[in-house]
Amino acid sequence: MSAASVALDDLWVAYDGTPAVRAVTGRFAPGSLTAIVGPNGAGKTSLVKAMLGLQHCSRGAVRLDGATRAEIGYLPQRAEIDRNFPISVLDMVQMGHWRRTGWFGRMPAAATRQSLAAIDAVGLGPQVHAPISTLSAGQLQRALFARVIVRDAGLIVLDEPFDAIDARTTAELMALVETWHRDGRTVIAVVHDLQQARTRFGDALLLARDVIAWGAAERVLTPDNLSKARLRLEAANESWADAGAEAGP
């Protein structure tokens, strides 16, 4: 698996002039497994969306190396997909082959076999033909992971993959993330559980609009840094209120 890297160069994201992400510079190394951590409103999802090209960067640039944007295996937040959409688990996972089939191409038998194998791998074998609206939150997340497997991407970006998911599903899906890491894929995930970030991820990026710390997880997620992140965000909120949200690019 040829791993890809992502370099961020003075990246800013702003909504109506109010910065959500400020001056982020750094690099997700090829083959790294990084947790993006930060208090609510720290700009984690904005940063991820800017990397994917889903969010306009008001300044700076994202540079991908070893993969194009279209090749990124992306897991969106569950809130962003239509959970009542009338399709089966298999049809949903088959979407992962979109780059190969395009608008009209036939779905090769080998591609369908890959999808079925991916569905088995996430433990949804019995539900393969079930409509997605009948799945629990955890099962739906498993199905979305199966779609990421099918994409076979060198760079994988997961937005809150374990949010509101039961412990058993979280453990199994985390194990899957670790196999991706062992395959040499670059994996970036927005994570809320600090314990999980500290013990299961090699690297961490602690964000509070700007970067508080970025590096080996156990050195980044120290009590000092975490309280610094909280204070930074509170201070930022107050200063925006005081200054009438005029700062920023």
Next chain:
Amino acid sequence: MTFAEIFLDPFIEYAFMRRALVGGLALAVGAGPLGVFVVLRRMSLMGDAFSHAILPGVAVAFLIFGLSLPAMSIGGFVAGVTVVLGAGIIARNTNIAEDASFACLFVLSLSTGVMLLSVGGNALDLVHILFGSALAIDDEMLALIVGIESVTVIAFALIIRPLVIDCFDPAFLRVAGGGGWVNPLFLALVVVNLVAAFQALGTLLALGLMILPAGAGCFWSLRLWPRIVFSVSVGALCCYAGLVLSFHFDLPTGPAIVLCAGAVYAGSVIFGRYGGLVRRAMQRAPA
């Protein structure tokens, strides 16, 4: 009256009834699948705005060219696309929300159309264009409707894969790329279909055959294809039933067809297998 007298004779004896039926069936085949996606994309109210946006274009063409079908259809299409694009541009570049932007332009175009028709035409023209006249469909009109619906079905088959992905998970499609054209194509298909339907159902009711069967389908299946088949079948049945009712009881055709679809919708809301009122009540109070 015998069975044949009620259900078959109107179509055997009268050519205008046959043309209305064929036109209605063609509309059901094209509008059914589109309606399913209009509902899935939560665009039902926007679709309403589109159908009214057609009116000023139809009115201008009518005033210039008289009751010329191609001119009115082209006028309606141009006006519809202009309002759709205009509302989108206004919403993106100003502070107004998208739905409000559509609603504002839609009442504007509706009143413009009514004003033009009232000043330039007569009351009968206005009623004809607002509420349609399925029984006045002539061969030329029928050819246009069937042509539009044939193109719609083919185009729908070509865009369904990216359309499904875009509805279900738009961010996925944007990251993976290659689906940029699907939304404008879909909107164009909706507008073209509303133009085709306005001849039979009028601009105020054109959406009825698209939305009501699709809305009813949500209560009967959690899968896409059954919903599409349901939509088309219900639409076709309602066209037939509406025509029979309007023939025997001297009712206006467009509202009769749409009300038939409305009856199916009401039945689905009450008795629907998924999320219908009775089902819900039974689930809350298990016997």
